[in-house]
Amino acid sequence: MRQSLPLRLDQISKSFGSVQALSPLSLEVQPGEMMALLGPSGCGKTTTLRIIAGFSMPDTGSVFIGDRDVTELPPHRRGLGMVFQNYSLFPHMTVAENIAFGLKMHKRAPAEIGARVSEMLRLVHLDKFADRSIHQLSGGQQQRVALARSLVTDPAILLLDEPLGALDKSLRESMQFELREIQKKLGITAILVTHDQEEALTMSDRIAVMSTGRVVQIGSPIEVYEQPRTRFVSEFLGTANILPGEVTGPAADGRIPVRLDGSRALVSVAADEGVREGARIRVALRPERMRIGAQGEGIPARMRATVFRGSYYAYELDVDGSDKPVYVYADEPIEAPADGVVGLTFNPRYSIVLPAEAA
Amino acid sequence: MADVRSGAVQAPGLVAPRRRRRTAEVGRLGPVWAVPVVLFLCGFFLLPLGSNIMRAFDDGQGGLTLAHYIKLLTDAYFAGVVIETFKVAIITTVVCLLLGYPVAYFMVRYAGRWNTVIVFCLIAPLLTSIIMRTFGWTVLFARKGLINNWLVEWGLVARPLRLVDTELMVYIGLAHVLVPFMVLSITAVLQGIDQRLEESAQILGASPWQAFYRITLPLSLDGIATGCILVFVLTNGSFLTMLLLGGGKVTTLSLLIYQQFTLTQEVAFAAAMGNILLLCSVIALVIQLRLVRRKGVKA
Amino acid sequence: MNAPAAPARRRERRNYVALGLGIYVLAFMAFLLLPILVVVVISFSSATYIAFPMPGVSLQWYERVFDYAPFMQSLKVSIQIAVASAVLGAMLGVPAALWAARSQSVAANAVSTFLLAPISVPAIVLGFSLLYMLSALSMGVSFTSLLITHTVVSIAYIARTVLAVYRAVPPDFEEAAAVLGASRWKTFWHVTMPMIRPGIFAGGMFAVLISLDNLPLSFFFGSSTTNTLPVVMLSYMQNQFDPSIAAISTIQMLIAVVALLVVNALYGIEKLTAA
Numbered sequence: 034m035r036q037s038l039p040l041r042l043d044q045i046s047k048s049f050g051s052v053q054a055l056s057p058l059s060l061e062v063q064p065g066e067m068m069a070l071l072g073p074s075g076c077g078k079t080t081t082l083r084i085i086a087g088f089s090m091p092d093t094g095s096v097f098i099g100d101r102d103v104t105e106l107p108p109h110r111r112g113l114g115m116v117f118q119n120y121s122l123f124p125h126m127t128v129a130e131n132i133a134f135g136l137k138m139h140k141r142a143p144a145e146i147g148a149r150v151s152e153m154l155r156l157v158h159l160d161k162f163a164d165r166s167i168h169q170l171s172g173g174q175q176q177r178v179a180l181a182r183s184l185v186t187d188p189a190i191l192l193l194d195e196p197l198g199a200l201d202k203s204l205r206e207s208m209q210f211e212l213r214e215i216q217k218k219l220g221i222t223a224i225l226v227t228h229d230q231e232e233a234l235t236m237s238d239r240i241a242v243m244s245t246g247r248v249v250q251i252g253s254p255i256e257v258y259e260q261p262r263t264r265f266v267s268e269f270l271g272t273a274n275i276l277p278g279e280v281t282g283p284a285a286d287g288r289i290p291v292r293l294d295g296s297r298a299l300v301s302v303a304a305d306e307g308v309r310e311g312a313r314i315r316v317a318l319r320p321e322r323m324r325i326g327a328q329g330e331g332i333p334a335r336m337r338a339t340v341f342r343g344s345y346y347a348y349e350l351d352v353d354g355s356d357k358p359v360y361v362y363a364d365e366p367i368e369a370p371a372d373g374v375v376g377l378t379f380n381p382r383y384s385i386v387l388p389a390e391a392a
Numbered sequence: 393m394a395d396v397r398s399g400a401v402q403a404p405g406l407v408a409p410r411r412r413r414r415t416a417e418v419g420r421l422g423p424v425w426a427v428p429v430v431l432f433l434c435g436f437f438l439l440p441l442g443s444n445i446m447r448a449f450d451d452g453q454g455g456l457t458l459a460h461y462i463k464l465l466t467d468a469y470f471a472g473v474v475i476e477t478f479k480v481a482i483i484t485t486v487v488c489l490l491l492g493y494p495v496a497y498f499m500v501r502y503a504g505r506w507n508t509v510i511v512f513c514l515i516a517p518l519l520t521s522i523i524m525r526t527f528g529w530t531v532l533f534a535r536k537g538l539i540n541n542w543l544v545e546w547g548l549v550a551r552p553l554r555l556v557d558t559e560l561m562v563y564i565g566l567a568h569v570l571v572p573f574m575v576l577s578i579t580a581v582l583q584g585i586d587q588r589l590e591e592s593a594q595i596l597g598a599s600p601w602q603a604f605y606r607i608t609l610p611l612s613l614d615g616i617a618t619g620c621i622l623v624f625v626l627t628n629g630s631f632l633t634m635l636l637l638g639g640g641k642v643t644t645l646s647l648l649i650y651q652q653f654t655l656t657q658e659v660a661f662a663a664a665m666g667n668i669l670l671l672c673s674v675i676a677l678v679i680q681l682r683l684v685r686r687k688g689v690k691a
Numbered sequence: 692m693n694a695p696a697a698p699a700r701r702r703e704r705r706n707y708v709a710l711g712l713g714i715y716v717l718a719f720m721a722f723l724l725l726p727i728l729v730v731v732v733i734s735f736s737s738a739t740y741i742a743f744p745m746p747g748v749s750l751q752w753y754e755r756v757f758d759y760a761p762f763m764q765s766l767k768v769s770i771q772i773a774v775a776s777a778v779l780g781a782m783l784g785v786p787a788a789l790w791a792a793r794s795q796s797v798a799a800n801a802v803s804t805f806l807l808a809p810i811s812v813p814a815i816v817l818g819f820s821l822l823y824m825l826s827a828l829s830m831g832v833s834f835t836s837l838l839i840t841h842t843v844v845s846i847a848y849i850a851r852t853v854l855a856v857y858r859a860v861p862p863d864f865e866e867a868a869a870v871l872g873a874s875r876w877k878t879f880w881h882v883t884m885p886m887i888r889p890g891i892f893a894g895g896m897f898a899v900l901i902s903l904d905n906l907p908l909s910f911f912f913g914s915s916t917t918n919t920l921p922v923v924m925l926s927y928m929q930n931q932f933d934p935s936i937a938a939i940s941t942i943q944m945l946i947a948v949v950a951l952l953v954v955n956a957l958y959g960i961e962k963l964t965a966a
Contacts, residue, residue, distance in 0.1 A: 088591055093700055104701065108594040109603075121592040125610050134606075138597035186597065421879070423794070425786035426802050429846060432783055437809060437843050440820035447823065495719055498712040513720040518897075519947040520727055521904045523924045524940035528726025531733055531741055531937075538729065538743045568726065571719075600708060629813030632906060636928065646815050650910070659823065666816040677811045681804065 037064040037222045038189040040085065044094035047080055054080045055246045057093060062190075067216055067223040069233035072243035073269070078226045081243075082192055085224065087111050098189055109138070114188030114221075116196045120179040122167045128178050129154075129163040135186040153181040156215065173204045180212065184219065191216065191223040197232060209235045230270045234258065242266050264315065264387055273317045274359045276332075276352065277389065280312045288381055291316060295354020298332040300379075305386040317385035320347070320360040323377050325367050330376035334359060336369045350377070441670065448664035460664035470648075474668065477644040480634075481627040481672075484566045488623045489616065491567060492574035496615075497608075499575070500582040514572040522569060526636045529565050530556055557639025565633040570626055574619040581615025582608075617683055621676045628672055645669050727944070734937035741934060752938035761915075761923045762939050768834075769920040770946070772841050772909075773902040777895045779838070780845025785891055788850045789883075792857040806850035809843050814907035817843065822911040837912045837919070841902045848901055849894035856890030857883075892958040900947060 040062040047055040055077045062068045070078035083089040085096055087108035095104045103111050122131050129150050136146045154160050157177035167175060176196060183191060196212070197205045213236045216223050227233055233240045234254045241251045242265075250262050261267035264275060278293040284304040291314065292299050302316050325334075325348060334350040337358060345362045352359045361377065369375070451457035464470045499510050517525060532538050533555035540552040555561060585608055593603035631646035645665050652662045733741065737749035756762050784806060791803040809817065818840060825836045864886065868878040906921035913922050920943060928936055 086591075086595060088594075090701055107600075108591070109597050109599050111595075113595055115592070115595045117588050117592060119586075119588070121586065121588045123589060123592070123607060134593065134598075135596035138593075138602065182596070192595075421786055421790040423790055423796075423798060425790050429783040429787045429806065430802060433805060433809075433843065433846065436821065436839050437817075440817070440824040441812070443824050443827075444816070444820040491719070494712055495716055498709075498716045502706075502709045502712060503716075510716065510720065513723050517723060517727065518900055519951065520730075520944045521921055521924070521940060523904075523906070523921055523928065523936070524730050524944065525726050527928065527936050527940065528728075528730040531729050531743075532726060534741065536742055541743050568723065572723070625811055625813075629815065629907065631815065632925070646813060646907070649815055649819065650907075653819070653911070662819065663823075666813075666819055669813045670816050673811045673813060677808065680811075 037220050038099035039064045040190050040222060040224065041097040042081070042085070042094065043097065045081065045084055045091045045096065046093045047077075047084065047089065047091050053246055055084075055091075058246075058248055059094075060241060060248065060251075062222055062224060063238075064222055065220045066238045067213070067225060067236060069225045069227060069237035069240045070243055071227055071230060071233040071240050071269070073228055075245070076243040077246040078228075078243050079194065082194055082224060082226045085190075086113060086115055086192055112186070112189050113192055114183035114186065114190070115192040116176075116179045116183050116194065118195045118198055120175045120199075122175055122178055122182070124167060126167070127163070128159065128165050128167060128170070131167065131178055132182045132185050135182065139186060149185055153185045156184070157181045172200050173208060176200065176208060180215070184215075184221070189222070191221050193223060193225045195227055195229075196225075198227075198229075205232075212236065234270065240270075242269060244269075259383070259385070261317065261385060261387070264317070267317045267385060267387065272320050272360055273385070274320065274323070274352075274355065275357075275387070276316045276318070276355050276359075278314060278316060278354075280308060280310050280314060283310055284308070293332065293354050296333050296352060300332065300384075301381045302384040302386055303381050308386060313389040315387040315389060317387050318379055319383065319385075320362040321345075322383040323359075323361045323379045325350075325361055325363065326376045326378055328370065328374045328376050331378035332376065334375055334377050336373040336375060339366070339369075350375070352377070444663050444670075445667055447660055448667050450660045450663075452660065460661050463661070464664050464668065473643050473645060473648050476642065477628065477646075477669075480562070480566075480642060480644055481624050484563060484570060484627045485620050485623045487563060487567050488571045488574040489620060492571045492619065493578055493616070495571075496575045496578035496582055499579055501587070514575055517569070517572065522632055523636075525568060526565055526633055529561065529568070529637060533561060556637060557641065559638065559641050561637040562634050562642045565637045566627060566630065569630070569633065570623045573622050573626065577619030577622055578612060578615040581612050581618070585611050614683065618680065621680050621683075625673050625676045628669055730937045731941050731944075733934050734941045736934050736937075739933070741932065752934045753942075755935050756938045756942065759935065761918065761927075762920070762935075764915075765918045765920045765923040766939070766943070768837075768917060769903055772834075772837055772919060773899045775838055776841035776845045776902050777849070777898040779842045780849050780898055781891060781895055783842070784846040784850040785853055788853040789857060789887075792854050793862070803850070803854055806854075807847050809847035810851065814844070814905060815910075818908040818911045832912050832914050832917060834917055837909060837917050840908050840912065841905065844905065844908065845895075845898035845902060848898040849891070852890050852894030852897060853887065856887050856893075860886050889958050892954050896951060896954050899950065903943065903947065 040060075042058060042060040044057040044059055045055060046053075046057045058077075058081065060068075060081075070081060072078050080089065084091050087103070087106060091104065095102050097103070098111065098113075123134065126134070132150045132153050133146050136149055141149075150163070151160075154163060157180055159174060159177055159181070162170070162174065162178075167178065170178065176199075179196070193212075197208050200208060209232060225233070225237060237254065239251060239253055240257045241248045242257060243249065244265055250257055250266050252260070257266065258270050261270065261273075264273075267273040267275075276293050278291040278300075280289055281292045281299070282290040287304050288301045289304045289308060290299060291302055293316070300316070305314075308314060325336075332352060334352045336348060336350055338349040340347045340349075345364055346366055348361045348363065348367065349358045350361065359377070448460055449456040449458070451459060464474065495510070499507055503510055530537070534540070535552045535554070535556075537556075539555065540549075543549045544552060589607050589611070590600075590603045593607045594600065598606065628644075629646060631644065631650050634642045634644055634647045635650070645668060649662050649665050649669075652658060652665070733743075733745065734752055735748045735750070736742070736745045737747035737751065738745065787802060787806060791799040791806070821836070821840050821843075822832075825831060825839070830836050860883075864882050865878050868882045873881065904921060906919075906925060909919040909922055920939070924936060924939060
């Protein structure tokens, strides 16, 4: 059983010319933990990964693998494993040769190499594919070879750069589970870079949400999804309906009253520390946590469109006070009234309080 | 009758009519446009070469003979020239490869903005005549030329070196003309090799040199082969460099044909020499084609 | 609470490989340009023979060149042949290349190989063969023969560029035009041509440059009226070795440079660095 190591980034920053790709960033990943770096393109997640891998030197700060400061080490001496976005399998080698490459570079004995390669092939369920050319493999199979290749040298930390991006949807979903299973089974520390929030939520122990070179929030998937700290985080993970309003009374029983702009509806939301009477806030509500009821109950809204999404129905509604349409998901189809006007309600427990603009 | 449920329509007893292939698709020209040039080339390319092949068998009395070829391949002097031709071509190819690969690698991996400048420097010599470039080498390396003047001035040699009219000078001249072709051939292939393959190798423990040697180099073999064939063929055809820089020390088939034409009128013999050269080129062309076909399959 | 100490500034890891290669490439570029520069410089020499260092600057060799009829006459012939053979080569080769580039048939593959074949044949063999065949047709040594000879080679160079350029253009554009209602001819003229025109002119330019410098081909067709510049330069070099060669070479180079700049300005061929 491998000794998995923690990863520590200490005040890493990087700029390219006049563009500050990373502001000083510090991060700790626990041994055996899978940490996702999640964010839109340009947020710095790939830059961070490349600094960890050693392809890029940070302008400031250090990278620690376990206790060792590896910042000055070139990539081939860091003992890491990496799965690239398009797998980067060596086209002129067979599956077995690809997997064996790392062991050859570490000068292991041929007998050992043979045994390890077989072991890895079994791990990723590609036992019979050893002598195939990589051009004969499907996308999913290539991905598994890439994984096997990265793990064969017993790396201290595994880096994954959008590993599932090139696969189609159903394959991606099954690979998410498989990858996670292997990572947990081997107990290896892993960093996953992705822009797909579903991937991050499914696979990781913790998510670091990044934007324009900074980590905006770190937490478990549930924390980050249900308690986003900024509008950006709430909208990046899942859909969020944002309704601005004003606090009209003191907190009581963990709830505070809010009068929403536009519709002037009075709602009760989960109390957030430091929010006081008279403060302007924004209420974020997940579509799956809202209910469509009769006109007069809750927030007035007008139905605009209905979309059937297979496992649920998505409703688009206009709400006075919201700059964008409000979305509500329901398991069962809902009959719209003649004039299309309905009322939206929600359980305050699932409401999210965000600061007013500028976040 | 229409089957309302499934939406299928079945007309009883009718087979769908066969369609005539449209000879020219969207915006494309038809093969008729190729006819003029094919006729032209048949008449002024295939025919002359073909008659040249026949001419080499001419014994001067209306009959056929292999005498010219036999003389070419067995006479000590002429066989030597044939071997010299190959030798020069092979050495030049190897030299161009060794000089050119690093340039190509730099252009693709490190040059960035400077790439255009380098490409310009590679192509610029084509704007000048080969006589100009060869003349330049003569001037540089002549007894009283630039290089010798410096060497003498800086006391590195007691007397000017005899650099022109040597075999070395011929190779320098040839390399100067041909390395750009090698570089551009290799660049074309190197550009297609994802840098991430080298990075993958490095993460797996390969030092930068190992990553190059085991990954990039094997993958660039197609470019190397194309470049080598090109340089080989072009060297075969060149004679000005040998004529002006070799001082008679380097005689290849092309040069011999030139000399024979000006000195003697042995047309059939010259034709035979030309055919040997032609044969080399055809073989090279065939190899090049097999290479392209193989690459097409691999992609 | 104190802010954490400012982290250490790091310098980018020095890439010795890039540095070493860079120096090598610099030296290599100097190697490429050196002989050319030397010739240009010495064309302005005031000495009466080739000598370094140059005693002074003078335009005497340029005067000499303009006075020397064979140089001027052959320069004219060279330019005429180069341009005419490029135009003829384009007229013959471009339509065939356009067809072959898109067609997948065996005939198309064969034709494109055939079009490119002249490049692989040593020019001296081609020139020699054509001389004898044309003589047998009693066309012998004449401007027309020379033109035909150069055209064979021009076709190959132009076809090579046009094939490459046209193959690189995805058929999507033509298909979009067809859907929008353009006939086959209109699509070709309004969509295809503008996209490949730089390629045609780049190929033509290349053919012109090759033709200007093609001695082995022209050598066999020499006479006072059909000598091309390289042929005259060669015999001059072998008989009188003086900086006139440098002057006429420089003039030829300037003509080529100007032509390239003009064609590039008109048709933007520099985009095709692969040409």
